[in-house]
Every structure is written in C-alpha cells, then in structure tokens.
Amino acid sequence: MSTEQKRIAICPGSFDPITLGHLNIIRRSAQIFDEVIVCVMLNATKTSPMFSIDERVNMVRRAIAKYPNVRVETSSILLAEYARQYENAVIVKGLRAASDFEYEFQMNLINKNINPDLETMFLTASEKYTFLSSSVVREMATYGADLTGLVPNELIEEIEEKAKHWRKS
C-alpha cells in the first residue's frame, strides 16, 4: 500500500433517523480516518421506516455539515459488495451492548465470506449514548417527548413534525 492512499471508513446504518449516538461514532471515525463515508442502507428487512431514504440522507447531510472529511452515500446492495468500490475501506460500527456484539459478529462472518479483504472495526459507544437508538428516538417522538440530547438540535423540528403525522397514520 502506498503511503499516499487514503484510509476510508464506511459507517453504515439505516439512520432512521440519525442520532447523537451515530454522530459520536462518525465524529470519532473522522478523527482516525482520512475520509468517512456514511452509508445509508436501504435495508430490505427493516420494514416501514419512519423517514424516506431521501429524508434520511438529507438529515445525515445536515448533521455532518461541519465535518469536512465526512460525506453521505446510499446503498441498496449488500454492504460487503458496496465496499468493493473502495480499495482501502474499513467498516466502522458502534457497539452498545452484548446484543450488538452478537449481531455484529454474525454480520462480520457473512461479510467476510462475501468479501474476505473487508475488515470491520468497532468503536465502543460513549457512555451517555449506550441506550440511544433510532427506535428509541422514533418512540419518544411519537409520544411527543423532548428530543434534546438524543438527536442533533437542527433536526428536532423535522423529526417532531414527522412524528405528528406518523401518530395519525
């Protein structure tokens, strides 16, 4: 590997919506890697997302605006296949609890089968975000709870607005 080659981190997820927990992992990755790609996955197994893919991408874009080496992409194919286009990429994921570990361990084995060169690295969740997930945010928003400290401030209004309609549907 030449020394000029950029090290790229891919942070994948559904980001439905992006939370401060996600952003914490993205920000820390941006300090370690030359470039970070936040990959919003069109996950076939997660049915009825709260936000459309365009809305999710848009929210990620606003949340990462202050990080010059972070950008957002989307993928509807398997992560291990998607990552092939980047020669030097590493998957970076956040680990919150033992349950995350079991799932991620399995996913890593599957990814390795498809793309043996692809490595996955894990960053442990920051203590204050250990219990934060997109589903917690969706649930809280649906009940009209205050989202301060859970999602980026600039996204609160959009999430609250969406939750109002979500409640009715």
Ligand code: ADP
């Ligand atoms: P969620 O599990 O919240 O629905 P995603 O499927 O979008 O989120 O998760 C994408 C990645 O972000 C996963 O690696 C997940 O472990 C990580 N992640 C999600 N929430 C947090 C958090 N609060 N702290 C650290 N990592 C997180």
